[in-house]
Amino acid sequence: xSMKTANFQLSHLYDQVVSPNKNYPKHxxxxxxxxxxIASGQWREGDKLPSESELCALVEASRGTVRHxxxxxxxxxxxxxxxxxxPTVAHTVPSQSFSTFMSFTEWAQSIGRSPxxxxxxxxxxxxxxxxxxxxxxRADEKVIQVLRLRLLDETPAMVERSNFALEAGRLLFDFxxxxxxxxxxxxxxxxxxSRGRHTIDAVAADETxxxxxGVQVGTPLLRERRITSSRAGEILEYSDDRYLPQxxxxxxxxxxxxxxxxxxxxxxxx
Amino acid sequence: xSMKTANFQLSHLYDQVVSPNKNYPKHxxxxxxxxxxIASGQWREGDKLPSESELCALVEASRGTVRHxxxxxxxxxxxxxxxxxxPTVAHTVPSQSFSTFMSFTEWAQSIGRSPxxxxxxxxxxxxxxxxxxxxxxRADEKVIQVLRLRLLDETPAMVERSNFALEAGRLLFDFxxxxxxxxxxxxxxxxxxSRGRHTIDAVAADETxxxxxGVQVGTPLLRERRITSSRAGEILEYSDDRYLPQxxxxxxxxxxxxxxxxxxxxxxxx
DNA sequence: TAATCAAACTTGTATAGACAAGTGCTATTT
DNA sequence: AAATAGCACTTGTCTATACAAGTTTGATTA
Numbered sequence: 001x002s003m004k005t006a007n008f009q010l011s012h013l014y015d016q017v018v019s020p021n022k023n024y025p026k027h028x029x030x031x032x033x034x035x036x037x038i039a040s041g042q043w044r045e046g047d048k049l050p051s052e053s054e055l056c057a058l059v060e061a062s063r064g065t066v067r068h069x070x071x072x073x074x075x076x077x078x079x080x081x082x083x084x085x086x087p088t089v090a091h092t093v094p095s096q097s098f099s100t101f102m103s104f105t106e107w108a109q110s111i112g113r114s115p116x117x118x119x120x121x122x123x124x125x126x127x128x129x130x131x132x133x134x135x136x137x138r139a140d141e142k143v144i145q146v147l148r149l150r151l152l153d154e155t156p157a158m159v160e161r162s163n164f165a166l167e168a169g170r171l172l173f174d175f176x177x178x179x180x181x182x183x184x185x186x187x188x189x190x191x192x193x194s195r196g197r198h199t200i201d202a203v204a205a206d207e208t209x210x211x212x213x214g215v216q217v218g219t220p221l222l223r224e225r226r227i228t229s230s231r232a233g234e235i236l237e238y239s240d241d242r243y244l245p246q247x248x249x250x251x252x253x254x255x256x257x258x259x260x261x262x263x264x265x266x267x268x269x270x
Numbered sequence: 271x272s273m274k275t276a277n278f279q280l281s282h283l284y285d286q287v288v289s290p291n292k293n294y295p296k297h298x299x300x301x302x303x304x305x306x307x308i309a310s311g312q313w314r315e316g317d318k319l320p321s322e323s324e325l326c327a328l329v330e331a332s333r334g335t336v337r338h339x340x341x342x343x344x345x346x347x348x349x350x351x352x353x354x355x356x357p358t359v360a361h362t363v364p365s366q367s368f369s370t371f372m373s374f375t376e377w378a379q380s381i382g383r384s385p386x387x388x389x390x391x392x393x394x395x396x397x398x399x400x401x402x403x404x405x406x407x408r409a410d411e412k413v414i415q416v417l418r419l420r421l422l423d424e425t426p427a428m429v430e431r432s433n434f435a436l437e438a439g440r441l442l443f444d445f446x447x448x449x450x451x452x453x454x455x456x457x458x459x460x461x462x463x464s465r466g467r468h469t470i471d472a473v474a475a476d477e478t479x480x481x482x483x484g485v486q487v488g489t490p491l492l493r494e495r496r497i498t499s500s501r502a503g504e505i506l507e508y509s510d511d512r513y514l515p516q517x518x519x520x521x522x523x524x525x526x527x528x529x530x531x532x533x534x535x536x537x538x539x540x
Numbered sequence: 541t542a543a544t545c546a547a548a549c550t551t552g553t554a555t556a557g558a559c560a561a562g563t564g565c566t567a568t569t570t
Numbered sequence: 571a572a573a574t575a576g577c578a579c580t581t582g583t584c585t586a587t588a589c590a591a592g593t594t595t596g597a598t599t600a
Contacts, residue, residue, distance in 0.1 A: 083550080200522075201492050
């Protein structure tokens with residue numbers, strides 16, 4: 001073991017890393033730790049990670065376990081590298097976690113902007129035909145509708161039209177929807193929001209959009225329609241969010257090795 | 271081994287599966303085979319896959335190898351299932367391969383539509399400031415510009431404004447750009463197009479867009495701006511594609527376990 | 541000096557075994 | 571009949587070992 005002088009202190013690394021929490025498997029702890037180092041900027045794009053054998057020694061794990069952790073990061077697109085070469089921190093378009101992507105509030109905070117909202121309407125009414133179809137409801141079933149204007153640093157940025165299934169929406173009458181994240185609140189209340197399907201297109205601003213966002217009717221808006229469901233597949237929310245394209249858009253990165261989860265789909269002609 | 275009657279013929283499966291190609295590792299062959307079965311519809315959403323031990327027997331591999339293959343499919347979102355339960359085919363929004371996502375022609379074919387194109391302009395000129403900035407070129411450097419109208423089943427669907435770096439674009443003068451996929455042609459010629467970064471937003475149709483697509487000026491269009499680069503990071507293409515939102519949009523799926531590669535980013539204010 | 545070769549790394553593939561932990565069925569018990 | 575306990579089966583975690591294959595490095599050779 002020739003042990004060339006490493007570009008960081010192994011013992012120091014060790015101190016930081018391993019707070020051996022018996023509740024999580026080793027490979028997850030190691031993955032979380034490496035992820036955090038990359039996210040925090042401690043390891044930058046192109047930097048070499050410690051070799052597998054070094055990591056084995058550091059966390060006192062077998063090579064299989066270390067490789068399991070590295071495979072996880074690889075599948076997330078965080079590290080790259082081929083046979084013979086130690087893995088390096090990938091050219092990083094940080095992919096967003098589920099809740100960062102699902103919650104406007106969390107997203108805004110993650111980019112260092114202050115989120116805001118103004119609730120225009122909170123109502124319980126029969127779902128219209130589009131909503132009923134998307135949520136798989138009968139024509140006479142009711143939903144909780146929320147219409148909110150979302151702000152970024154006090155500036156209008158997005159109009160949100162959410163429709164919640166009754167079991168989840170009921171809880172909203174006990175919530176000040178001007179105070180923050182509905183997504184966060186519902187999760188705290190134990191609602192199982194764990195899957196989202198998003199469709200992105202462009203629409204012209206209608207009168208409501210125009211008034212709330214302060215633009216002319218017909219202005220192009222970037223629309224994200226979202227169906228949120230539980231782990232078991234029950235649909236809990238259908239939302240139609242319209243962004244000012246000057247203020248937010250969507251981005252994805254794609255390589256020939258690493259296929260993207262984003263897909264371009266033919267629009268259902270309605 | 272109690273061997274309850276399986277819902278498929280093991281020996282038959284075996285015949286189909288294993289054409290033991292020595293050029294590829296076992297875990298990749300198994301993954302490709304399982305992927306193909308799911309894609310072909312032989313195994314449908316919710317169907318149980320054979321258990322790990324059954325797969326071991328079928329492909330004559332150790333459990334580690336089988337688990338490696340299953341982990342690959344899991345990371346692609348194709349299968350789901352937890353401890354104690356055999357894996358099942360996931361609720362499937364098939365993620366698109368790199369080339370399907372990058373190439374309009376391949377995409378159209380993959381959804382059973384016929385792609386078409388009409389080249390409006392093919393020119394070699396100095397890059398304008400936006401293009402130069404995006405491609406990292408000096409102000410006086412030239413690019414090859416292509417303006418094409420793309421068709422889906424003979425109907426106008428998208429306006430494509432591509433800018434190619436000279437080394438790649440040169441080849442286009444020997445190519446009939448009305449005949450098909452530029453992406454496919456360049457790859458055949460050995461151009462290393464292996465990374466794409468996509469940004470999606472909404473814009474109003476300008477006069478050119480309006481005329482080509484047959485809509486009014488100001489109509490909302492769904493815009494995808496794309497930077498294509500080589501493995502090494504040289505930027506080879508910058509494209510601005512504008513879709514009729516009635517005809518194509520973008521979709522993504524997201525779970526709390528499986529983070530999406532799609533991200534919402536603040537627009538650069540230009 | 542420059543090219544070449546070999547050794548010492550690195551990661552990739554594959555196997556075998558052990559135990560933990562969750563699920564579903566069955567037979568027993570209540 | 572319903573609840574319970576146990577068993578068989580599943581996947582999850584982890585270790586240890588071996589060899590293949592690509593990369594880097596340094597010493598040897600021309």
